[in-house]
Amino acid sequence: MNSSSRPTALVTGATRGIGLQTALVLARSGFDVAVSGRTVAEGEGTVAPRVSGADTELLAVPGSLESTAEQVRAAGAACLAVPMDLTDRASVLAAAAQVHEAWGPLDLLVNNAFVHQPQQSFDDLTEDSLRRSWEGNFLHQLALTRAVLAPMAERGRGTIVNMASSSATYDPPAGPAAGGWGLGYSSSKAAFGRIAGAVNAEYRERGIRAFNVDPGFVVTESGRVRGGAENIGETGGFPSADPAASGTVIAWLATHAEADRFLGKVIWAPKLAGDLTGEQA
DSSP states (O other): OOOOOSSSEEEOOOOSSHHHHHHHHHHHTEEEEEEEESOOOTTEEEOOOSBBBBBOOOOOOOOOOOHHHHHHHHHHOOOEEEOOOOOHHHHHHHHHHHHHHHHHHEEEEEEEOOOOOOOOOOTOOHHHHHHHHHIIIHHHHHHHHHHHHHHHHTTEEEEEEEEGGGTTSSSSOOGGTOOOHHHHHHHHHHHHHHHHHHHHHHHHGEEEEEEEOOOOOOOOOHHHHHHHHHHHHHTTTBBOOTTTTHHHEEEEEEEEGGGGGGGGEEEEEEHHHHHHHTTTO
16 A cells, blocks of 8 residues: 555556656646556657558657656656556556555546557548557546546545547548548547546545546657647647646646536646646647
8 A cells, every 4th residue: 555645646658748747747746656558668669650551660659657657756756657558458457456456546547548540531440440449448448447436436535537639529620641530539539538427427426526638739759750740730720739738737636626617528728727827828
């Protein structure tokens, strides 16, 4: 069990990007932070191309659990680095068990990780790709949420934050190869977006709150390596957002009762972060 008096959080997909920045903000905000991801050591990280095509070679990307844990500890927090592959349900449940064994019930779960399949056009979408997106981005996220939720509810408190996506509610401005996104990803994120409401309906009276946070259009390390991010911004008219904005919002949601007014809503992180810090979003 965690011997610290600090609250505990698990941030999935924390090797880079929004997850890394969220873990660091939480560490500076008084949380001990468990982090999960596929890449254990620096130099091992790879991501699939952004769109489906002839070139299927994986792309090298910076970031790792080891480097994230080092930064979290440098921020003054305890850190537990837990390997987890969202495509593998057994890996997801093992990660939850490892965190619970070390720290007991969590105060906060941040479902930030997602499965990236090379985006396919409507005509080229395969059942296998669709299945992988739905398993990782909905079914396995649901399994992790339920595994963490049960100990939270037994103790009588906890916060769950799910990282939503505008692709779940907005039509793509173009096809995947021309600055838009594919149906596989957007449909899986739409299903994922319904988890928070179900949790609130059945667990709010047991001390649990669940929120959907949209980080905005963030160009992460993976996005830069994949390329094409500038097309999404230009075609869809999405302004670039700060990856740390979500962490600022999540830390506030998990520690302030007045955050209840955002239950049942999709929170636009750049706007709320700006309101909280007094900076223009």
